[in-house]
Amino acid sequence: MKRPLLVAAAVLASAVLIGAAAVIARHVWPPERRLVLPAVERFAPGACRDAAETVRSLARLTHGDDVTALTRSDRAELRRAQDRLVALRTAASADVREPMEAVIVSVGYLRLRLDSRTAEPRYLTDVETARARLERTCVGSG
Incomplete structure (x- = not known):
């Protein structure tokens, strides 16, 4: 019973860390603005x-x-x-x-x-x- 809870906690913690890393990366390296010029x-x-x-x-x-x-x-x-x-x-x-x-x-x-x-x-x-x-x-x- 403890093992599935530990695995679930580890998966959740990994998902949170990946999400946090993505948010930080987006602020540090924002996507480049695409230049759109009218004809x-x-x-x-x-x-x-x-x-x-x-x-x-x-x-x-x-x-x-x-x-x-x-x-x-x-x-x-x-x-x-x-x-x-x-x-x-x-x-x-x-x-x-x-x-x-x-x-x-x-x-x-x-x-x-x-x-x-x-x-x-x-x-x-x-x-x-x-x-x-x-x-x-x-x-x-x-």
Whole structure:
């Protein structure tokens, strides 16, 4: 009678330990977020559509949270994206211009911090937050 109870207790304890390990592992190594980008055609015509590839490019750069993983070519892409948005902002309607300017400013801060080697993950997060807002504005209005 004692033996089946001991086996049952051991099985239960093992299940609890495995479950706890799974919960801890999920917090330590969370699953990678899958990047889902709207098609260029979903962006509203005009400045939004013209900025679509730039917005998508920035999404690829800001998808992670490791600011130290940004390469020299990533930095060059940040500059191209910022320059492209600066060129497009004058043609943008007022409702698009504000989120577009927020992306321009946040990319500028990130680039300055990268150049001075003082970048923190929050600067990457700021760019992603502004970029996502611009995307929502452009796709939602189309």
